[in-house]
Amino acid sequence: MAYELFYWPGIQGRGEFVRLALEDSGTAYTDVARQPESEGGGVPALMKLLQNTELERPPFAPPFLRDGSLVISQSANILQYLGPKIGLAPRDEAGRLWAHQLQMMVTDFIKEAHDTHHPVGSSLYYEEQKPEAMRYTQNFLDVRLLKYLGYFERVLERNSKGPQYMVGDCASYVDTSMFQIVEGMRYAFPNAMAKAESLVPKLVALHRQVSSREKLAAYLASNRRIPFNEKGIFRRYPELDLPSRSS
Ligand SMILES: N[C@@H](CCC(=O)N[C@@H](CS)C(=O)NCC(=O)O)C(=O)O
Numbered sequence: 584m585a586y587e588l589f590y591w592p593g594i595q596g597r598g599e600f601v602r603l604a605l606e607d608s609g610t611a612y613t614d615v616a617r618q619p620e621s622e623g624g625g626v627p628a629l630m631k632l633l634q635n636t637e638l639e640r641p642p643f644a645p646p647f648l649r650d651g652s653l654v655i656s657q658s659a660n661i662l663q664y665l666g667p668k669i670g671l672a673p674r675d676e677a678g679r680l681w682a683h684q685l686q687m688m689v690t691d692f693i694k695e696a697h698d699t700h701h702p703v704g705s706s707l708y709y710e711e712q713k714p715e716a717m718r719y720t721q722n723f724l725d726v727r728l729l730k731y732l733g734y735f736e737r738v739l740e741r742n743s744k745g746p747q748y749m750v751g752d753c754a755s756y757v758d759t760s761m762f763q764i765v766e767g768m769r770y771a772f773p774n775a776m777a778k779a780e781s782l783v784p785k786l787v788a789l790h791r792q793v794s795s796r797e798k799l800a801a802y803l804a805s806n807r808r809i810p811f812n813e814k815g816i817f818r819r820y821p822e823l824d825l826p827s828r829s830s
Contacts, residue, residue, distance in 0.1 A: 586605065594815035595763075598646040600689070604669065615629060641654075658690065671754060673753060699771075700716055700823070703715050709818070728768070770819055771820075
């Protein structure tokens, strides 16, 4: 049976990090909550598993992946599980640990990127926390963004096998995650990213390389790729971005 991915149907969100690895590797999967309710899919199917009181190891929040009797949550954990099975992880233990470590950095980054529009609480609307969002985002764009991107750039620089991949000399799920970070930040903060990208040329080259891979390019051009929107992690609120160079 194909892997079953459970994630909110209208957004890329954290589920996208899993989708990208599945798509890049050409792995068969069902995006359960995007299937018709009449066929056992939709949000009700997601909620049914999320609220299943019989599960000994219940997930806390989507995304989660079902593979037979296994239900796995936490995007980095899902990728750690899938990576070796779908040919997107190193063979050796040290390499797999390194890939997982980097993916946990991605998790940290995503939380901070999310908090630019929700610094006070996820249960409040952005409009209810705008002053805090402005303050949080200023620090995020001035300090944190460059700290994270600079770190990912150093990882590429120090890769003894060359800067083509994040881990060793093979494509991994960390590469597809780097693609998504660059893509998401370009959407949410085009002005800040235009400035930051000149400092991280290897990361930008990795983004280009990943986006041109055959299967991934086909996915990005398909309607399976949900467009960015103001409900996901990367949201475009122009008032939060740096001013454009021309203004
Ligand atoms: N660290 C988890 C975070 C999961 C998470 O925050 N999921 C969000 C959607 S992107 C959610 O549905 N959260 C509901 C909640 O926290 O109550 C991961 O990477 O999977």
